Amino acid sequence: MTQAKSKAGTALVTGASSGIGLELATIHAEKGGDLILVARSEGKLTELKTELEKRYQVKVEVIACDLSEPDSANALFEQTQAKGLQVDALINNAGFGGHGLFHQRELSAEQAMMQVNMITLTNLTHLYLQGMVERNYGKILNVSSTASFIPGPLQAVYYATKAYVTSFSQALAEEVKANNITVTALCPGAVATGFVKAGDLEGVEIFDKAKTPRSVAECGYQAMQQGELVAFNESSLKFMLNWITPLLPRKLVLKFSRQAMEKSS
Secondary structure, eight states: OOOOOOTTEEEEEEESHHHHHHHHHHHHHHHTEEEEEEOOHHHHHHHHHHHHHHHHOEEEEEOOOOTTSSHHHHHHHHHHHHOOOSEEEEEEOOOOOOOOOGGGGGGHHHHHHHHIIIIHHHHHHHHEEEHHHHOOEEEEEEOOOGGGGSTTSSSSHHHHHHHHHHHHHHHHHHGGGTTTEEEEOOOOOOOOHHHHHTTTTTBBBGGGGOHHHHHHHHHHHHHHHOOOOOOOOOOOHHHHIIIGGGGSSSHHHHHHHHHHHSSSO
């Protein structure tokens, strides 16, 4: 049986157990929206479900899922279909990075990164977009990065996956605008989340001034609601990447990009 819809609709949030994803889920609940929380850690999701339902009187479904598995998108979609859950807003937040020279990193880690950051994101978008087109309404927020605008020595694969996300999001936005569907790419700079430790990025100086997950989530959620194409949480980064970086010699951009990723210790 299909559940009654909340005024703000139902948002599916991947990577919802911590960081930006947790904050995006919380903001949606604050607006009175129901949620489908997705991450690997069922325990953390269940704790968040209990908190959000009690505080905001919304309905929250929890689905534990490892999005690095090749068939994870289909498995997730089938579960929501079986529960009669309609997804009005798809928030593809799950993703991770990794630091080091490409040839020295484990290929399996890079493949898992590509699976989560690009392939599963694409698969989920394709699956849930069908229903949005049929209903002539929907919102998609893909969490990308300012890294998507330049190549990233020492994070070569991560930067490349985010370039895909930003490009894919904008192209898709143009395709579905006639269907009353918006697609937004959120492109934050450094954010103080578990991403830093998980990606072996301790000692990289740009994370010393990282923004809070809440501030980034607020920027992204508002941009999604307004149907913006690309959202930056820092105006200085937006100006640099849109107006300064494209004018610089490519070798100089690569030099600066590598220096930004080098560790101070």
